[in-house]
Amino acid sequence: MALLKILEYPDLRLKDMAVPVARVDRETLRLADDMAETMYDAPGIGLAAPQVAAGQRLVVVDVSDARNELLTLINPEIIVRSGEEEMKEGCLSVPGVLETVRRAEKVTVRALGLDGRPLEIEADGLLAVCLQHEIDHLNGTLFVDHLSRLRQNVIRRKAEKRLRHHG
Ligand code: NI
Numbered sequence: 001m002a003l004l005k006i007l008e009y010p011d012l013r014l015k016d017m018a019v020p021v022a023r024v025d026r027e028t029l030r031l032a033d034d035m036a037e038t039m040y041d042a043p044g045i046g047l048a049a050p051q052v053a054a055g056q057r058l059v060v061v062d063v064s065d066a067r068n069e070l071l072t073l074i075n076p077e078i079i080v081r082s083g084e085e086e087m088k089e090g091c092l093s094v095p096g097v098l099e100t101v102r103r104a105e106k107v108t109v110r111a112l113g114l115d116g117r118p119l120e121i122e123a124d125g126l127l128a129v130c131l132q133h134e135i136d137h138l139n140g141t142l143f144v145d146h147l148s149r150l151r152q153n154v155i156r157r158k159a160e161k162r163l164r165h166h167g
Pocket of ligand 1: 093
């Protein structure tokens, strides 16, 4: 396993649309392993492949307190969404920023598991928010894209300043 470098906003690669995983093979498993290790090390509760410059539709998520409920989802899709809620979110690609985002309260997600078999997850609460956030990444959308233009400009200026100072 290996720790992967996490791209940081406003890196334009985070805006790219990820492509579906055509076949779950050894490379897919290795990427999933490395992403899980990188997420736990950060530490974070979710990580999408585009955040580590791998433009594939793959996410890892673990919202458990004990950090022992890893979910690896390949080609995940939200097939049902209902309700509305607001939660404070952050992102490993946008360090130091926490903002309230409005999302669906409940979602049903269809995906392939690491064994290549289809699975469905019904989620609410933090898991529902996390799944929507990670699946957004696969479509080149960051949580800050849900904020007002004014707020986005403030965050972008802050991020650019930080990158200038730290390389
Ligand atoms: Ni994120």
